[in-house]
Amino acid sequence: MEKRIILVTGATDGIGRQTALALAREGCRVLVHTRTRDRGLPVMEALERDSGNPLLTLVVGDLNSMAGVRQLAGEVRARTGHLDVLINNAGVFMKDRVLTRDGFETTFAVNYLASFVLTGLLMDHLEAAPAGRVVNVSSMAHEGGRLDFDNFQGERRYDPFGAYALSKLANVMFTLELAERLRGTSVTANCLHPGVVATRLLRDGFGMGGVPVERSTDGLLHLALAPAMTGRTGGYYVRCKPLIPAALALEAGVRERFWEHTEELVGTFRNPDAAAPRARCSDR
Numbered sequence: 001m002e003k004r005i006i007l008v009t010g011a012t013d014g015i016g017r018q019t020a021l022a023l024a025r026e027g028c029r030v031l032v033h034t035r036t037r038d039r040g041l042p043v044m045e046a047l048e049r050d051s052g053n054p055l056l057t058l059v060v061g062d063l064n065s066m067a068g069v070r071q072l073a074g075e076v077r078a079r080t081g082h083l084d085v086l087i088n089n090a091g092v093f094m095k096d097r098v099l100t101r102d103g104f105e106t107t108f109a110v111n112y113l114a115s116f117v118l119t120g121l122l123m124d125h126l127e128a129a130p131a132g133r134v135v136n137v138s139s140m141a142h143e144g145g146r147l148d149f150d151n152f153q154g155e156r157r158y159d160p161f162g163a164y165a166l167s168k169l170a171n172v173m174f175t176l177e178l179a180e181r182l183r184g185t186s187v188t189a190n191c192l193h194p195g196v197v198a199t200r201l202l203r204d205g206f207g208m209g210g211v212p213v214e215r216s217t218d219g220l221l222h223l224a225l226a227p228a229m230t231g232r233t234g235g236y237y238v239r240c241k242p243l244i245p246a247a248l249a250l251e252a253g254v255r256e257r258f259w260e261h262t263e264e265l266v267g268t269f270r271n272p273d274a275a276a277p278r279a280r281c282s283d284r
Contacts, residue, residue: 003055005080005129006224007031009063009072009118010090012043015137015194015216019087022217024051026225031076033090035062063090063114065101066266073121082128085224088115089137091167097158104265105153107160111167116174116262120269126187131230134178135223136191138171140238143246145169147254149261170258172236172245177255179234188233192219 006023010016011032023030024047032047034040040058048056057079061072076083091111098106104113119134126132144165150156154163175191182189194216219239223229236245248254259269266272 004028004084004225005031005082006085006087007033007059007076007083007122008087008089009033009115012040015220016087016089017043017047019089019217019220020056021047021051022221023224024048024053024056026221027053027055028225029055029057031057031059031079033059033061033072035064035068036060063110063118064106066113066117066272069114069117070121070272073118076122077125080125083122083125083132084129085133085135086119086122086126087135087137087220087224088119088171089220090114091137093160093164095160097154097163105158105163107163107167108153108170111164112170112174113262113266115171116269117266117272119178120272123187123270127185130186132187133224133229134175134187134189135220136171136175136189137220138175138191138193138236139164139168140193141165142168142172142193142249145246145248147248147258152261169246169249172249173255173258174262175236176234176245176249177259180252182233188229188231190223190229190233190235190237192223192237192239194219194239 006028008016008020008030011020012034020030020032032040032044034043037058037060040060044056044058048054059072059075061075062068092107094107100106100109115136126134141164145168146162146166172191175189179189219237222240223237235242237243263269
């Protein structure tokens with residue numbers, strides 16, 4: 001397991017930071033994602049000090065924009081020849097409907113679209129690894145997600161809890177559909193609910209606490225590193241235990257339509273548009 005190359009998005013706070021630390025302590029080469037270099041440098045220095053691992057690399061990209069996602073993918077590609085594990089962890093909870101510079105609702109864009117685009121941009125790097133793994137961080141909140149293609153990004157009405165639940169349902173549907181499309185390759189895709197963890201997102205968004213963040217990484221490390229996960233794909237886990245996700249995520253036709261809708265927004269999975277997204281969310 002030593003020196004596996006692993007990208008953790010959203011690695012400067014909460015579960016992402018704790019996961020980066022745990023992976024560094026396992027001897028992995030961790031790519032520590034940050035929105036800005038100024039924000040990320042002190043975090044990376046602290047991770048190096050606390051883990052004793054000098055193999056950490058800072059990579060930058062603001063997932064609030066598709067240009068930022070492409071910047072992050074470009075930095076990863078410039079610094080590595082392959083990628084063993086991609087952990088799509090970054091997430092937000094927006095109390096108000098705010099559009100990104102690309103015209104997408106922010107919760108949907110950061111929690112889901114960024115992961116879709118980043119994974120596609122790095123797929124050849126994952127395929128170049130002996131057994132690449134995609135790990136998407138979802139939530140038990142996905143069970144409350146609803147698909148309304150006429151109000152997909154809060155165009156007609158915005159509910160912050162509904163938007164968050166939809167983004168987490170999107171993570172699960174993306175994972176299961178990606179796993180199907182990667183059948184027969186060396187790359188696997190799984191997702192998980194890491195537990196109810198006392199993060200800033202949970203406090204600010206839901207007004208509640210949870211288990212300490214130090215206890216949040218066992219499921220992520222299992223999916224990222226465990227030999228038992230070799231070749232296992234298309235699963236939804238609560239920490240380390242496989243469970244059945246929401247029924248909507250299991251409907252192949254729904255997942256396929258959702259994938260096609262995503263590509264209408266950001267371009268095809270393996271070759272997203274080099275310019276701005278071709279379809280925008282209207283501000284109604």
